[in-house]
Amino acid sequence: MPELGSDEMHSLHGPFGPRCSTHANVKSPRSCDGCRTALKAAQKADRDRRHAIRAAIDSCNDCDPYGRLWADDDTSWVDCPEHSNFRVEALAAEGRLL
Ligand SMILES: [Zn+2]
Ligand SMILES: [Zn+2]
Numbered sequence: 001m002p003e004l005g006s007d008e009m010h011s012l013h014g015p016f017g018p019r020c021s022t023h024a025n026v027k028s029p030r031s032c033d034g035c036r037t038a039l040k041a042a043q044k045a046d047r048d049r050r051h052a053i054r055a056a057i058d059s060c061n062d063c064d065p066y067g068r069l070w071a072d073d074d075t076s077w078v079d080c081p082e083h084s085n086f087r088v089e090a091l092a093a094e095g096r097l098l
Helices: 033-058 086-093
Strands: 011-014 017-020 068-070 077-079
Touching: 011 033, 017 033, 033 086
Parallel strands: none
Antiparallel strands: 011 017, 068 077
16 A cells, blocks of 8 residues: 555545545635645556556456456356456446445
8 A cells, every 4th residue: 555645644535536625525626736636646546556456467367358257157257356357446436336
């Protein structure tokens, strides 16, 4: 886990995206360093997560490049149990999982 800097500790994810604690519910805050920092931190966290998934899939011998493998009954794809994958992450981002 990346360590959070002091600025990022006050950032959060509001209904309109990453924001500083002051502008959590502001759709388009005017040039605010806190919001900018929050956005950058969120983008970096997103990149790191994707890199971590990519690395996990690449180093896994069981599944295909998408982190899937054939189910035992040979009729469908299932998510590799060894790690997360991009489909699961996308669903989680939409709030349909976790
Ligand atoms: Zn702000
Ligand atoms: Zn795998």
